[in-house]
Every structure is written in C-alpha cells, then in structure tokens.
Amino acid sequence: MKRIGVLTSGGDSPGMNAAIRAVVRKAIYHDLEVYGIYQGYAGLISGQIKKLELGSVGDIIHRGGTMLYTARCEEFKTMEGQKKGIEQLNKFGIDGLVVIGGDGSFQGARKLTEHGFPTIGVPGTIDNDISGTDFTIGFDTALNTVIDAIDKIRDTATSHERTYVVEVMGRDAGDLALWAGLADGAETILIPEVDYNMDDIVNRLKRGADRGKKHSIILVAEGVGSGVDIGREIQDKTNFETRVTVLGHIQRGGSPTAADRVLASRLGAKAVELLLNGQQGQMVGIESNKLVSHDIDEALSREHTVDEEMYQLSQELSI
Numbered sequence: 001m002k003r004i005g006v007l008t009s010g011g012d013s014p015g016m017n018a019a020i021r022a023v024v025r026k027a028i029y030h031d032l033e034v035y036g037i038y039q040g041y042a043g044l045i046s047g048q049i050k051k052l053e054l055g056s057v058g059d060i061i062h063r064g065g066t067m068l069y070t071a072r073c074e075e076f077k078t079m080e081g082q083k084k085g086i087e088q089l090n091k092f093g094i095d096g097l098v099v100i101g102g103d104g105s106f107q108g109a110r111k112l113t114e115h116g117f118p119t120i121g122v123p124g125t126i127d128n129d130i131s132g133t134d135f136t137i138g139f140d141t142a143l144n145t146v147i148d149a150i151d152k153i154r155d156t157a158t159s160h161e162r163t164y165v166v167e168v169m170g171r172d173a174g175d176l177a178l179w180a181g182l183a184d185g186a187e188t189i190l191i192p193e194v195d196y197n198m199d200d201i202v203n204r205l206k207r208g209a210d211r212g213k214k215h216s217i218i219l220v221a222e223g224v225g226s227g228v229d230i231g232r233e234i235q236d237k238t239n240f241e242t243r244v245t246v247l248g249h250i251q252r253g254g255s256p257t258a259a260d261r262v263l264a265s266r267l268g269a270k271a272v273e274l275l276l277n278g279q280q281g282q283m284v285g286i287e288s289n290k291l292v293s294h295d296i297d298e299a300l301s302r303e304h305t306v307d308e309e310m311y312q313l314s315q316e317l318s319i
C-alpha cells in the first residue's frame with residue numbers, strides 16, 4: 001500500500017474533518033501518499049481527486065461539516081457507477097480507500113470491496129445508527145446541540161406554561177431523542193424502535209398538570225412521525241396549549257465536541273492502520289472505549305438496536 005484515498009459521503013456530521021485530518025496525518029506518518037476525493041461517490045466517479053499534504057488538513061479539527069464536501073449519488077448504486085469509480089482510483093494509482101459516512105456510504109464501501117478494491121468504513125453520522133460501534137462521529141455534538149436548544153425551549157415553556165413537542169433527527173434510530181430526553185429530563189420520549197400510545201401520553205401530561213407542573217417537553221424522533229401532527233393531536237386531546245419546534249439541520253452543524261474530535265481522530269487513524277495491515281471490507285468502531293473493527297457486511301446486516309436499559313430508565317425518571 002503506497003497511496004490511499006479518503007472521502008466523506010451521505011449526511012455530513014461534525015467531526016468528519018477531524019477524521020479526515022487523522023487519516024491524512026496517520027498515512028503520511030507511515031510514508032503513504034493521500035488523495036482527497038471531493039463530493040463523495042459523485043466526485044469519485046467524476047475524478048474530483050487531489051493530493052493532500054500535511055498542511056491541507058491544518059486548522060480544520062475544530063470545524064463542522066467536511067472539507068471534502070459530501071454528496072448523495074444514485075449512479076454509484078449501479079454496477080456501472082462503481083466500475084467508473086474504480087477506474088478513477090486506478091488512474092490515480094490509489095490502492096486503498098477510507099470512506100467516512102453512514103450506513104448508505106458503507107453500502108458503497110462494501111460494493112468496492114466486493115469488486116476487489118480495499119476499502120475501510122469510518123462511521124460518521126449524527127444518528128448513531130450503525131451497529132458495531134457504540135458511538136458514531138457527530139452524535140455527541142448533535143446531542144449537545146439538541147440539549148442546548150431544549151434548555152432554551154424549556155425557559156419559554158415554563159414562562160408560558162405550555163406543552164412543547166420537539167422533533168429531532170433520527171429516521172431509524174432513536175438514540176438522539178433518547179439521550180437528549182434523558183439529559184434534559186423530557187417528560188415523554190418517542191422513538192421509532194418503540195410503539196407509543198397516545199392515551200398514555202395524554203394521561204401522563206394530565207397527571208403532571210395535576211401535580212402543578214408548569215410545562216412539559218415531548219421529544220419526538222423524526223422516524224416516529226411528524227412532530228407537528230403529534231403536537232396537534234396532543235392539543236386536541238388535552239386542551240393544553242401546545243407548541244412544536246422542529247430542530248432540523250442545526251443538529252448537523254457546529255464545532256465538534258471534544259468527545260467527537262477524539263473519537264474521529266482515533267477512528268480515522270485506526271482505518272489507516274487496517275489498510276496498512278492489508279485488511280479490507282472492514283468498518284472501524286469503538287466498543288467499551290476500545291477500538292474495534294468488524295466486517296462491513298456483518299455490521300450492515302445487524303440492525304442497530306436502542307439501549308433498552310436506557311429507555312427503561314428514561315421511563316422511570318419521567319413519571
């Protein structure tokens with residue numbers, strides 16, 4: 001292995017830059033050349049590929065987003081698109097690739113490996129929805145953004161004695177809603193992994209009001225349904241003044257937290273180590289604070305599950 005490539009793909013997440021930096025610096029430390037592939041798989045197909053030096057990744061560790069840009073690329077889901085990508089890699093003499101992204105991006109990485117191109121996945125997504133790692137890069141930052149927003153909403157909720165529904169990201173995974181709900185003492189947390197019962201929510205809200213609660217926060221992961229619809233239903237059934245906030249893309253941005261910068265640095269460097277050891281088709285992860293690697297195939301076939309103990313705790317603490 002003499003020359004490796006790195007790309008970011010799919011939804012961006014804070015800490016991707018720190019991961020790119022780690023890949024580049026670790027590779028150069030081991031006398032490899034590194035090429036940055038811009039705009040994810042789209043840039044791979046069209047050959048948006050440039051050499052990166054030590055200085056190319058200076059002053060980015062603290063920045064959100066990704067300096068390599070990211071994209072969604074339907075063409076790469078086709079065999080033809082994948083072949084074009086491999087042709088570009090060969091043209092630039094690249095013999096190993098690090099893909100930083102979510103599970104969609106990992107599907108692409110798996111395809112490259114199936115075509116014989118050594119590829120390693122680094123989990124970067126705010127959703128924390130990848131099995132084979134306790135945490136993904138960006139989750140901690142997004143969580144802190146959500147908490148900051150809820151703290152502010154709580155101030156106004158208390159002042160106006162209102163019920164607030166806050167919709168957070170998480171199409172398939174409720175981790176962000178669950179962790180934020182626990183960290184912020186939300187009264188109700190709705191996540192895609194657990195069915196909810198509107199009557200229970202209404203009873204809980206009424207019980208709270210009876211014992212003098214000034215406000216309630218209901219956290220909804222987007223995969224459960226529209227926060228606006230849920231808010232309307234709650235207002236209709238309780239007659240409590242209900243407001244809805246959809247946090248949206250602010251959850252994706254911002255300077256990565258220390259935890260995300262450290263995680264990204266460790267995972268990025270580990271990915272290069274795997275390539276140097278001749279491994280391929282693996283994803284890197286962290287489990288019980290130890291760096292691990294798993295077969296991408298296996299990780300993709302296992303469904304991410306929510307921590308049941310934490311969910312139960314959230315129920316117990318919000319009675």
Ligand code: ADP
Pocket residue numbers: 009010011041042071072073074075076077078101102103104105106107108109111125
């Ligand atoms: P994320 O990586 O954040 O989950 P997406 O699901 O949008 O984001 O996937 C990012 C990109 O990965 C897609 O636009 C596509 O280029 C590539 N990709 C997704 N699924 C596949 C697949 N089955 N085969 C090849 N490439 C894929």
